[in-house]
Amino acid sequence: MEGEPAAKRRRLNNIEKEEEEEEDEKAAKKADCISGLPDHVLHEILACLPTSIAVSTSLLSRRWRTVWTTSPDLSFTTGLSPSFVDSALRHRDPAVPLRSFSLATSDYAVSDPARARSWIDYAVNYSALQHLKLKLVLTDSIPAFRSFRLPPAVFRLQHLRRLELVDLDLSLVAGDAISKSCPALKCWRMSLFCGPPQLDVNCPLLEVFELTTHVGLAGGTSASAVAASGRCGCGRSSRAPHRLT
Template sequence: MEANSVIHKPKRQKLNEKQGIEGQSKCFGNLPDVVLRHILSFLPIKDAVRTSVLSKRWEFLWTSNPNLNFGEAVPGMRRMLMYFVERVLYLRGSSDIKEFLLDFDVECDASLVKSWITAAVRRNVQTLSLCLWDLRRHFSLPPCVFSCKTLRSFFLDMPSILKIPSRICFSNLEILSITGVTFLDGNTTQQLFSGLPALEVLYLENCRWGCRKVLSISAPKLHSLTIIEAHMQDPSDCQFKILGATLKCFLYTGEFFNEYCFYDSFSLERADFDVVCCGKWASNERARQVAYRMFKVLLSIPNVKDLRLYGIGYEVLAYAPELLPKMPIFNNLWYLKLGTLNLECAALLKILQNSPCLETLKFFEIDPISNCEKVDLILDPATSCFLSHLTRIKFCRYDGKDFNAVKILLKKAIALDEIVISFEKSVEKNLEMQENLLKQLIKLPKGSENCEITLK
């Protein structure tokens, strides 16, 4: 009996495996076409096409895949990609397209690329993502793009002049992202940025605004605005008026080539500024211009709750010290995040003094303090947030070299409940060094008896 069971057990196991596979295959094959098409919609279009070899039934199921992602062609395979795009669009007939993504070097095939985009628009595309490069001749998008009523998300990365038709109807567009584009026609550009009734998210990166001096951004549902203008050659000088009645978040990176001012920004909750200086500015006049523009945008967002200043976001104000007495009062600011903490910077001290309800202060690096007594005197009497609201300080990437700033903060922040310190990588791996630092931190005098020091 034992020998018999040993002989037959492997056979019975193989039979069960075979039955399981057949059962699963049969079950999968019994699914309705609409379910199989839904499953295929999660596959990249190239993989979906490969399923056509499975059986006669699967041969054309992929053609109704609503998501078409045509990525950058492998070197030497450009013509094959073009043929593939043409075949996919032809075989799918008139069925709707949900997402159409095209990353393509246009070269001399502008008319063909336009026909693909037009085909997507005519099939009620909802998400259109175009990354077009190597534009050897003048290229303009098909006018139908700007009157597509089904379009909800539009991503355009195109180092070229954007020709905007006189008729624009983005009635359902919720997300708009534009990168590398040059706007020349001032009237149509203004029409574009004031004719977006459903827009919620706007992203502008390294765009040029031609000779236009003033541009208004007005979208009644806009809640997130990101503007990046870094490493630009021949940047424009434009004044942006942002009507932000519903705006919640504003993120900026750059050198303030343009000027920004908010109107009706009562709903703004978060503002990020990463002010960069690519090399030394040509003159103090340029530095003062950046300082004035930084100050002007801060002046227009006094109700912000979450403020993040990176790069030289506040230090640049030192180039225009006459502005500091006019710094706004940030009555709603409860969270302040800094790239670098410089307690000797008058602009930062002014921001702290004008933020009476600040609860959390976070920073990544500390500038060494050269004159502790001077800083101590400046903060005496301590700012109102240090006396009543500042309960948490988070210090990231601490290298353990400078205790002065930490010492001053512990002494002045008498409402402090916790200071959280995480170390940079060189200290993270040295447990003995961490223990010594903790011992030194514990010995520092504290203005708050309830303050706990947490190391991460």
């Protein structure tokens, strides 16, 4: 009988604790206005973040657990971990179209060019892709990168509006490969390790075109530009003169 008051007090304490937790949860929900937004709005927020941070939002609450998996944007540009990229692509909902894809490697982060190519393959297999940014560092420390070639699907993106290629070797790419296959381009920027001998820039919607190469073929690289409006420019390095005609 003497234990009854103590047991009763414990029950009351548990009830009070549960009520306090419920109140705290209600207050948190009331204060968290962002979580109540529809998925497509949350996706626009995540689009401003590197994918590594977007994935970490899954820890915020049950509401956020799978939001990033249906995001149309992927950005692997900071603190790149190959195993993380593999995992993120594996867990992302493949039924959701990809709108933008950014990938920036470094010579110490990716030692297997085939792995980097598989990530690019993942992105360009989404025909509705609108933005593509690739930066693959080419250094003597990774000889295999010097023969790295972009997947053919890169040149079949009919809806691509923005293309940025950095530190790539396009010396074996046909001069009209991009213009012919990416007619919707509005912004086209390239800072290449090695450019093609000839480059046709014939995109009716093009507004911005910029080209710089660090290694050119004998006689340089010439770019013939035809654009409806906007600006076109070529960068000059010590070894690769360019001209627009």
